[in-house]
Amino acid sequence: MRSWLTFWTLWLLVAGASFAAITVVVIVKGARDLRDMFTGLKRSREE
Amino acid sequence: MNFAPIDWIIVVVYLAASLIMGVIGKRYVGSITDYLVAGRELGPYVGIATLAATEIGTITFMYYAELGYKYGFAAFAAAVISGVVMIIVGRTGLIISRFRELKLMTVPEFFERKYSPGLRILTGILVATGGILNMGVFLKVEGEFLTIVTGIDPRYLVTVMTVILLLELTYTVLGGMVSVVITDFIQYALLSVAVILVSIWAVLHTGWDSMVTKVVTTMGHDGFSPFTNPRFGVTFLIWQLLLWFALHTCWQTTAMRMFSTRSPEISKKVMTWTGFIFLGRGMLPILWGIAALAMLGTGPAGKDGVLLPVVGGQVLQPVEAMPAMLARILGPGVRGIVVAGMLAATMSVNSSYLLGWSSVISQDIILPVRRRLGKGPLSSRQQILLNRLANLFVSLFVMFWGLYYTLPGAVYLYLHITATIYLAGAFTCAVGGLYWRRANVAGGYAAMLLGAAGAIVPYFFLHWGENVTGFAAFGLAALGFVAGSLLWKRGDAALEVPHA
Numbered sequence A: 001m002r003s004w005l006t007f008w009t010l011w012l013l014v015a016g017a018s019f020a021a022i023t024v025v026v027i028v029k030g031a032r033d034l035r036d037m038f039t040g041l042k043r044s045r046e047e
Numbered sequence B: 001m002n003f004a005p006i007d008w009i010i011v012v013v014y015l016a017a018s019l020i021m022g023v024i025g026k027r028y029v030g031s032i033t034d035y036l037v038a039g040r041e042l043g044p045y046v047g048i049a050t051l052a053a054t055e056i057g058t059i060t061f062m063y064y065a066e067l068g069y070k071y072g073f074a075a076f077a078a079a080v081i082s083g084v085v086m087i088i089v090g091r092t093g094l095i096i097s098r099f100r101e102l103k104l105m106t107v108p109e110f111f112e113r114k115y116s117p118g119l120r121i122l123t124g125i126l127v128a129t130g131g132i133l134n135m136g137v138f139l140k141v142e143g144e145f146l147t148i149v150t151g152i153d154p155r156y157l158v159t160v161m162t163v164i165l166l167l168e169l170t171y172t173v174l175g176g177m178v179s180v181v182i183t184d185f186i187q188y189a190l191l192s193v194a195v196i197l198v199s200i201w202a203v204l205h206t207g208w209d210s211m212v213t214k215v216v217t218t219m220g221h222d223g224f225s226p227f228t229n230p231r232f233g234v235t236f237l238i239w240q241l242l243l244w245f246a247l248h249t250c251w252q253t254t255a256m257r258m259f260s261t262r263s264p265e266i267s268k269k270v271m272t273w274t275g276f277i278f279l280g281r282g283m284l285p286i287l288w289g290i291a292a293l294a295m296l297g298t299g300p301a302g303k304d305g306v307l308l309p310v311v312g313g314q315v316l317q318p319v320e321a322m323p324a325m326l327a328r329i330l331g332p333g334v335r336g337i338v339v340a341g342m343l344a345a346t347m348s349v350n351s352s353y354l355l356g357w358s359s360v361i362s363q364d365i366i367l368p369v370r371r372r373l374g375k376g377p378l379s380s381r382q383q384i385l386l387n388r389l390a391n392l393f394v395s396l397f398v399m400f401w402g403l404y405y406t407l408p409g410a411v412y413l414y415l416h417i418t419a420t421i422y423l424a425g426a427f428t429c430a431v432g433g434l435y436w437r438r439a440n441v442a443g444g445y446a447a448m449l450l451g452a453a454g455a456i457v458p459y460f461f462l463h464w465g466e467n468v469t470g471f472a473a474f475g476l477a478a479l480g481f482v483a484g485s486l487l488w489k490r491g492d493a494a495l496e497v498p499h500a
Helices: A002-046 B005-028 B032-040 B044-055 B058-092 B096-101 B107-114 B117-135 B138-150 B154-206 B208-223 B233-250 B252-260 B264-296 B318-329 B334-372 B380-404 B411-435 B441-461 B466-487
Strands: none
Touching (some): A002 B044, A002 B058, A002 B154, A002 B264, B005 B334, B032 B334, B032 B380, B058 B138, B058 B208, B058 B233, B058 B318, B058 B334, B096 B233, B107 B117, B107 B411, B117 B334, B154 B318, B154 B334, B208 B264, B252 B264, B318 B334, B334 B380, B411 B441
C-alpha cells in the first residue's frame, strides 16, 4: 500500500505541475495564435 | 442560496463576455471549411487550449470525482492511462497525422475515401448515435453540479439546463468552429484557474493525511491498487488502453481539432502537450472526490459498499459529493470564480460536441444520402444552414435524454460505453485502413456492425458490466475486420491524398 501511495503521489505532482505550467504558456502565447487565425481567415475570405 | 452578490457578478460578466466573443466569430466564417474546421488555421497554443477545453467539462470533473469518491487512489489509473496514451499518440502521430494529411472535416469522411460511400453513411449513423447518447447526460449532471454549488432550488434544474444550452447554442450555431475556438480559449483560461484553486482548497481544507486515512479505513489495499480493486482489474485496464487510443484518434470532437491545425506537425505537437494536461484533467478531480469522501463520507453504505455522503443530515449520491464539498469549503468571491470556471468548462465542451455531432449528421448522413438519391450538391451557405439545423436537433435530443434517462451506474463508465458503440469499429477500421494493405470494405462493415453490437447488446439489453462489454466490443470489431478483409478478396482503391 505504501509503495502504491508513493507511486500515485509522484504522478499527482507531475500532473499538477505540468497542468499549471502548460496553462501559463498557452495563455501567454495563445493570444498571438488567435490573431494569426483571424488574419488567415480574413485573407481567405478576401481571395 | 450559497451565492453572494460578488459571485453572481463574476458569473454574469463571464457569461456576457463569452457570448459576445462567440458571436464575433461569425464575421470570420465564409465557407463550410471555416465553419467546421476554422479554415485549418489553428496554431499550436490555441490548438492546445481548444483541445483541452473541449475535453474538460463540468461533466469531466463530476465523473472523475465520483470515481475518486468510490474507488480512492486506484482510480488514478484511469487518468494516467488517458494522459500517457495521448502523449504516445502525439509523439508517434498514429492516425492523426495521416488524417490531417487527408484534409478531412469529419472522421466518417475517411470511410468514404478508403472504403465506400455506404460505409461512410453507416459510420455517420453510429458516430451520431454514440456521440449524442454520450452527450445526452451532460446537461443533467452539469445542472446538478450548478444547483448544488450555487444553492439554486433543484426544482429549477430544467431552467438551469435550458439556459446553459441556449447560451452555447447561440454562438455555436452562428460562428461554428471559429466561435468555438475563441470561446474555448477564454474558457480554458478560466477553467484552469478554477481547477488549480479547487485542488489547493480541497487539500488544504481536508488534509492529505485524513484523505489517505479515509481511503485506508474504507477500502484498504483496493483503494490504492487498480489491479486488486474489484471495479477495475486487468480487463478494465486493457479496455481503457484500447479506448483511449481510439478516443484520442477517432473521437469526432478531438479529431476536428487535429483537422483544424495548420499542418500534421502542429497536430502532433498539440496532441503531445495536451496529453500532459490530460494527466491533471483526470487526477485533480479524482483528488477532489477523495477529499469529498474524507469530508462527507459518513453515511450508510451504498450498493457498491461505499459510504454515502451526508450533508446537513441528508444522504446524497456519490456523484453529488464533490459539489457538496465545494459548496461547503469555498467562500464568497472564490465560489463565483470556481462556478464561472465550471460554466466555462461546461460551455466549451457542449459547444464543441454540438458542432461535432451536428457536422456528422449533415456531412456524413444527409449529404451522402442526397447524393445517392441523385440530388445536386449544396452550396457552402446551404451546408452551413443544414449544419445549424442539425445543431438544433442535437440540442433538443440532449434536453429530452437528460430529463428522462436514468444512469444505471457510474457516469464515467456510461460515457465510455456509449463512446465504444462506434469507437470499437472506427478505430479498428482507421488503423487497418491506414496501415494494413489487405483492409477492405467487407472488413469495414463487419468491424463497424460487430463493434456497435458488441457495445449495445451486452450493456443495454443483457446488463453486463462495463469492463466486459467494452472488451467484447473491441474484440468483436477486430475479429470482424480481419475475417471480413481476408474472406473478401477484392482490393480497395488506394487512398486519395489531396495535394497542399
